[in-house]
Amino acid sequence: MQSKAHSPLFVRHAIVLGVLAAVIVGCGGSGPSTPSESSGTPSTAATPTPKGGDPNVIKIVSSLPQTGSANSQIMTIVNGIKLAIDEVGGKVGDFTIKYEPWDDASPERGQWDSAVETANAHKAVADPDIMVYIGTFNSGAAKFSMPILNQASLLMISPANTWPGLTKPGIGEANEPATYRPSGKVTYYRVVPTDELQGTVAAQWANEMGCKRVYLLHDRELYGKGVATMFEKAAKELGMELEGPEGIDPKAANYRSLATKIKQTNPDLVYFGGTTQTNAGQIAKDLRAAGVTAKFMVPDGCFEDAFIQAAGAENVEGNTFITFGGLPADKLTGKGAEYYENYKKKYNSEPQAYSAYGYECGRAALEAIRIAGKKDRAAIAEACGKIKDFDGLLGKWSFDENGDITMKTLSGNIVKNGKFEFAKILGQ
Amino acid sequence: MTNTEVFLQQMIIGLSNGMIIALIALGYTMVYGIIELINFAHGDLFMLGCFLALTILGALGIDAAYDPNSVSLAVLPLFIAVPAFCAIVNWSVDRFAYRPLRSAPRLAPLVSAIGVSFIFLNLGLFWGGLPMDVFNGGVAAAAPKDFPALVSRTNLLGESSNIIVRWNEVLVAMVTVPMMVGLSLIVRFTRIGKAMRAVAQNQTAARLMGIDVDRVIGATFLIGGALAGFASIVWASYNETIYFQMGFRVGMDAFTAAVLGGIGSLPGAVLGGVVIGIVRAMSEGYIAAEWTNVVVFTILVVVLTFRPSGLLGTPTREKV
Numbered sequence: 001m002q003s004k005a006h007s008p009l010f011v012r013h014a015i016v017l018g019v020l021a022a023v024i025v026g027c028g029g030s031g032p033s034t035p036s037e038s039s040g041t042p043s044t045a046a047t048p049t050p051k052g053g054d055p056n057v058i059k060i061v062s063s064l065p066q067t068g069s070a071n072s073q074i075m076t077i078v079n080g081i082k083l084a085i086d087e088v089g090g091k092v093g094d095f096t097i098k099y100e101p102w103d104d105a106s107p108e109r110g111q112w113d114s115a116v117e118t119a120n121a122h123k124a125v126a127d128p129d130i131m132v133y134i135g136t137f138n139s140g141a142a143k144f145s146m147p148i149l150n151q152a153s154l155l156m157i158s159p160a161n162t163w164p165g166l167t168k169p170g171i172g173e174a175n176e177p178a179t180y181r182p183s184g185k186v187t188y189y190r191v192v193p194t195d196e197l198q199g200t201v202a203a204q205w206a207n208e209m210g211c212k213r214v215y216l217l218h219d220r221e222l223y224g225k226g227v228a229t230m231f232e233k234a235a236k237e238l239g240m241e242l243e244g245p246e247g248i249d250p251k252a253a254n255y256r257s258l259a260t261k262i263k264q265t266n267p268d269l270v271y272f273g274g275t276t277q278t279n280a281g282q283i284a285k286d287l288r289a290a291g292v293t294a295k296f297m298v299p300d301g302c303f304e305d306a307f308i309q310a311a312g313a314e315n316v317e318g319n320t321f322i323t324f325g326g327l328p329a330d331k332l333t334g335k336g337a338e339y340y341e342n343y344k345k346k347y348n349s350e351p352q353a354y355s356a357y358g359y360e361c362g363r364a365a366l367e368a369i370r371i372a373g374k375k376d377r378a379a380i381a382e383a384c385g386k387i388k389d390f391d392g393l394l395g396k397w398s399f400d401e402n403g404d405i406t407m408k409t410l411s412g413n414i415v416k417n418g419k420f421e422f423a424k425i426l427g428q
Numbered sequence: 429m430t431n432t433e434v435f436l437q438q439m440i441i442g443l444s445n446g447m448i449i450a451l452i453a454l455g456y457t458m459v460y461g462i463i464e465l466i467n468f469a470h471g472d473l474f475m476l477g478c479f480l481a482l483t484i485l486g487a488l489g490i491d492a493a494y495d496p497n498s499v500s501l502a503v504l505p506l507f508i509a510v511p512a513f514c515a516i517v518n519w520s521v522d523r524f525a526y527r528p529l530r531s532a533p534r535l536a537p538l539v540s541a542i543g544v545s546f547i548f549l550n551l552g553l554f555w556g557g558l559p560m561d562v563f564n565g566g567v568a569a570a571a572p573k574d575f576p577a578l579v580s581r582t583n584l585l586g587e588s589s590n591i592i593v594r595w596n597e598v599l600v601a602m603v604t605v606p607m608m609v610g611l612s613l614i615v616r617f618t619r620i621g622k623a624m625r626a627v628a629q630n631q632t633a634a635r636l637m638g639i640d641v642d643r644v645i646g647a648t649f650l651i652g653g654a655l656a657g658f659a660s661i662v663w664a665s666y667n668e669t670i671y672f673q674m675g676f677r678v679g680m681d682a683f684t685a686a687v688l689g690g691i692g693s694l695p696g697a698v699l700g701g702v703v704i705g706i707v708r709a710m711s712e713g714y715i716a717a718e719w720t721n722v723v724v725f726t727i728l729v730v731v732l733t734f735r736p737s738g739l740l741g742t743p744t745r746e747k748v
Contacts, residue, residue, distance in 0.1 A: 067553075067570065068570045070568075071568045071569065071570065071571075072568045107549070107550055107553050107570075108546075108549070110553075110570040110671075110672065110673050111570075217717075220718070246716055246717050246718065247716075247717060247718045248717045249717060249720060249721060251673075251677040252677075252720075253445065253448075253663070253667055253674075253677070253678065253681075254445070254666070254667045255712075255717075256441040256445075256709075257438055257441050257442070257708065257709040257710075257712035257713045258712045258713075258717055260434065260437050260438060260441065260713060261434075261712065261713050261714075263429070264429055264434060276571065276572070279572070281572050281574075281669060282572070282667070282669050285667075285668055285669065289581075289592075289594075290592065291592060305564070305568075306564070306568045306571035306572070309564045309568075309571065309572075309573070309574055310571060310572035310573070310574060310669060310671075311574070312574040312668065
C-alpha cells in the first residue's frame with residue numbers, strides 16, 4: 001500500500017493523458033473510415049461457397065440494428081420481411097425458405113457496430129445455406145459487409161441504405177463503389193432512393209415553402225453529412241442563402257450555445273443532416289429554448305416515433321419537416337395498400353416507415369431465387385439484377401446496372417398532434 | 429441581439445453547463461484524492477440517477493404535457509430519493525468492487541471500475557425499456573427519453589429581453605453553489621472531513637492514528653454518490669433529455685474538469701468545470717461546433733504542460 005504513495009507523478013499523468021487521448025479519438029471516430037477489408041486490390045478469386053448444408057433449404061438472414069433507438073423501426077422491418085416470406089408459404093419452387101433476423105448493433109454503441117456487422121458478414125459467408133443477406137440499415141455499416149459478401153458472391157439487399165457512393169460511381173469517394181466490389185460483379189442492391197435525391201428534394205421543398213436563409217447542420221457521420229452536402233449543393237443552385245454547414249458533436253449535453261449563434265443569423269430554416277441517435281431531438285429542443293422560430297427540417301433518419309419522443313412533442317409540433325424516401329404505409333396504393341392491410345391484420349399494429357422496404361427486400365430476394373431456380377450464390381445474385389418491371393409497392397420498378405431501384409418517389413412529412421403526418425409527394 | 433448581449437448569453441450558458449460539470453467532477457476528484465482511483469463508473473452512476481428521477485416523475489404522473497408551474501413542490505421527493513439512491517449505490521460499489529482490491533496493484537481497481545461502468549450502462553439500457561409512459565412504453569429502450577421541465581420555462585428577464593435566463597439556470601446555481609460550499613465546509617471543519625484529509629495524505633499513518641480507513645473511504649463514496657444524484661436531477665432538468673449512454677460523455681467532461689483543475693483538489697474541480705463550460709460555449713458560439721473538443725483538449729494539454737498538476741493542484745503532494 002505504501003508503494004502507491006511513491007509512484008512518480010508522471011506515471012499518473014501518463015494514465016490520465018492516455019485516457020484523454022482515447023476520449024478524443026472516441027469523439028472523432030464515430031464516422032467509420034473505409035474498412036481495411038476493401039483496401040486490397042480487386043481480385044477476381046471469389047470465396048467459394050462452403051460445402052454441406054441442406055439442398056432443399058435456402059436461408060435468408062437480415063443484419064439490422066435491433067439493439068438501439070432504432071429498435072421499434074427495425075422490428076417492423078423484420079415483420080415486413082416475414083410477411084413477404086409468409087405470403088409465398090415459405091416456399092419458392094422446391095426450396096423451403098428459412099429466415100433469421102440478426103442484430104448488427106452492440107449495447108455499448110447503442111447503434112450499429114462495425115465489429116458486429118463484420119462478424120455477421122463472415123458468419124453468413126460461412127453458412128452454406130445462406131443465399132440472401134438483407135441489410136444493412138445504416139450506410140456506414142454496409143461499407144464493412146459489402147466487400148466480404150461480394151467476395152463470396154452472396155446477394156445483399158438493403159431496405160434502408162441511402163449513401164449514394166455505395167452503388168453510384170462519381171458521387172462519393174474516388175474509390176467508390178469499386179472498393180465494395182472486389183469480385184467486379186454487382187451483388188448489392190437496394191430498394192430505397194439515395195441521399196442524392198433526398199438532400200436535393202429537401203432543398204427544393206424548403207424553397208417552395210419560401211425559405212430563403214438556411215442554417216445547415218450535420219452530425220459528421222456518413223449519412224448525415226452526405227444528405228447535408230447534397231442539400232447544400234441544391235440550395236446553392238436555387239439561390240438560397242446558406243450558413244454552415246457546421247458539424248455538431250452528436251454526444252454533447254446540449255446545443256444552447258450553437259442555438260444562440262443560430263438565432264443571431266435569423267434563418268428561415270434550420271436543416272440538420274442526422275438521425276435520432278445523433279441527437280436530432282436535443283437540437284430541436286435547444287433551438288426552441290433559445291427562441292429560434294425558424295422551421296426545422298431533418299432527413300428520414302429521424303422518421304421514427306423515437307425522434308418525436310426525444311425532442312418532446314411540443315418542440316417539434318407543426319414546424320418540423322421530414323423527408324422520407326418513399327410514401328408512408330397508409331398512403332400506398334395498389335400492391336402497397338394490400339401490404340398495409342395484410343400487415344395490420346397479421347401483426348395487429350401499424351408498420352413504421354421502413355417496414356415497407358423490409359417487405360420489398362423480402363419480395364425481391366424471393367424473386368431472385370425464383371429467377372435463378374437453383375441454390376447457387378452467384379446465380380441468385382445475378383438473377384436479382386434481372387428483376388425488371390417488378391410489381392412493387394409504389395408501382396413498377398427495376399434494378400438498374402448499379403443495383404439501384406429505378407423508383408424515385410419521396411414524401412414530405414410534418415409533425416402534427418405529436419405524430420408524423422404526410423404533407424406532399426416530392427421529387428416527381 | 430447586440431454583440432454584448434450575445435456574449436452575456438453565451439457566458440450564462442457556459443456557466444450553467446460548467447457548474448453541472450463541476451458538480452460531477454467533485455465526485456471524481458474526491459475519490460481520486462483519497463484512494464487514487466479514477467472511478468469510471470461515476471458517470472454511469474449519474475446516468476442511473478437520471479433514470480430514477482424520470483421513473484419517479486412517471487410514477488407521480490408528471491410528463492412533458494404537465495404545466496411546470498404546478499410541479500415545483502411535487503418534485504421535492506426527487507431531491508431526497510435520487511441522491512440517497514446514488515449514494516447507496518456508490519457506497520455498495522466501493523464495498524463490493526473496490527474494497528476487496530484495496531491492496532491490489534493500482535490497475536486492478538481501475539479495471540474493476542470500467543467493469544462496473546459497463547454493468548451500469550446495461551442496467552440503464554434495461555431500465556429504459558420499462559413499460560412506462562415516460563419511457564415511451566418501453567418500445568425503444570435505447571432511444572433518448574424526454575425529461576419533463578421541472579421548473580417554469582418563462583424568461584426571468586421578461587419575454588421581450590434578448591437574453592434568456594430561465595428558472596433552470598437559477599436551479600443549477602441554487603443547487604450547485606450550496607453543494608460546493610457545503611462540501612468544502614465538511615472537508616475542512618468536521619471530524620469526518622479531517623479523517624478524509626488524513627487518509628488522503630497517508631493511509632497507513634491514518635490507520636495508526638486510529639482512523640477507520642475503510643469507513644472514511646465509504647463515507648467519501650456516499651458523499652460523492654449523493655453529489656452525482658443532485659447533479660443528475662439538475663442536468664436532466666436543464667437538458668430535458670436523458671439516454672443510457674450519456675454517462676460516458678458527461679463523466680469524461682467531468683473527469684477532464686477534475687484533471688484541469690488539479691485532480692484531488694475540490695476548488696480545482698469546480699474551477700475546471702466552469703472553465704470547460706465557458707470554453708465550450710465560446711468555442712461553439714464564436715468558432716464552430718466542430719472545433720469545440722479540439723479547443724477544450726488543447727487548453728488541457730497546454731495547462732498540463734506548464735502546470736502538470738493542474739490549475740489548483742499542489743505541485744508536490746504532501747506524501748512521504
